[in-house]
Amino acid sequence: EVQLVESGGGLVQPGMSLRLSCAASGFQFDDFGMHWVRQAPGKGLEWVSGLSWNGGTIAYADSVKGRFTISRDNAKNSLYLNMNGLRPEDTALYYCAKDVTLAVSGTGFDTWGQGILVTVSS
Amino acid sequence: QSVLTQPPSASGTPGQRVTISCSGRNSNIGSNFVAWYRQLPGTAPKLLIFNTNLRPSGVPDRFSGSKSGTSASLAISGLQSDDEAEYYCAAWDDSLSGWVFGGGTRLTVL
Numbered sequence: 001e002v003q004l005v006e007s008g009g010g011l012v013q014p015g016m017s018l019r020l021s022c023a024a025s026g027f028q029f030d031d032f033g034m035h036w037v038r039q040a041p042g043k044g045l046e047w048v049s050g051l052s053w054n055g056g057t058i059a060y061a062d063s064v065k066g067r068f069t070i071s072r073d074n075a076k077n078s079l080y081l082n083m084n085g086l087r088p089e090d091t092a093l094y095y096c097a098k099d100v101t102l103a104v105s106g107t108g109f110d111t112w113g114q115g116i117l118v119t120v121s122s
Numbered sequence: 123q124s125v126l127t128q129p130p131s132a133s134g135t136p137g138q139r140v141t142i143s144c145s146g147r148n149s150n151i152g153s154n155f156v157a158w159y160r161q162l163p164g165t166a167p168k169l170l171i172f173n174t175n176l177r178p179s180g181v182p183d184r185f186s187g188s189k190s191g192t193s194a195s196l197a198i199s200g201l202q203s204d205d206e207a208e209y210y211c212a213a214w215d216d217s218l219s220g221w222v223f224g225g226g227t228r229l230t231v232l
Binding site for chain 1: 124154155157159161166167168169171172173174176178208210212214218219220221222223224225226
């Protein structure tokens with residue numbers, strides 16, 4: 001079964017850091033691009049960041065550029081998101097998602113995790 | 123304000139065909155593939171359409187996608203009560219070098 005499981009969320013104060021992880025199973029992890037997508041409470045979906053199968057191409061939304069860093073470890077079938085300088089507006093449910101292709105600019109995200117909540121508040 | 127524009131709501135009766143529109147620009151829908159997702163309350167999004175008009179395995183052929191210029195559409199035929207959900211369109215944007223989503227359309231089955 002293709003599965004993505006996020007971890008590492010929680011409550012943090014503004015300005016602090018957090019690292020999200022996504023454990024993948026049931027598919028050849030290093031054949032696909034991967035992404036982080038977030039959803040603020042009661043709001044729509046917002047793409048955060050993505051990277052290609054080998055991490056050679058990385059992209060970020062303007063809202064997180066310079067603060068968040070995406071990475072992957074293909075040997076561990078894992079995706080990461082390092083979040084620095086967190087702001088209250090970063091509060092959201094963060095989803096890990098698998099691309100249909102090996103690229104960042106693919107054609108859709110065909111598998112999603114259950115999401116992990118990040119709350120930024122003092 | 124989302125880069126892709128969707129109507130906030132749509133509705134139909136059981137058995138009816140409904141379409142949801144998604145308007146963008148040359149840099150996104152105009153030059154790249156479109157994806158459509160369905161999200162039920164409290165659950166993760168599910169891919170309905172990728173490559174503008176392809177269905178993943180397991181998605182019934184009641185769902186179809188199309189594109190014309192800088193606009194895309196999702197059509198749902200034979201509407202069912204469990205089609206009530208939020209629907210999102212998405213596309214890669216060459217100018218932003220990132221994915222952009224529509225604001226979502228809440229579909230109600232009357």
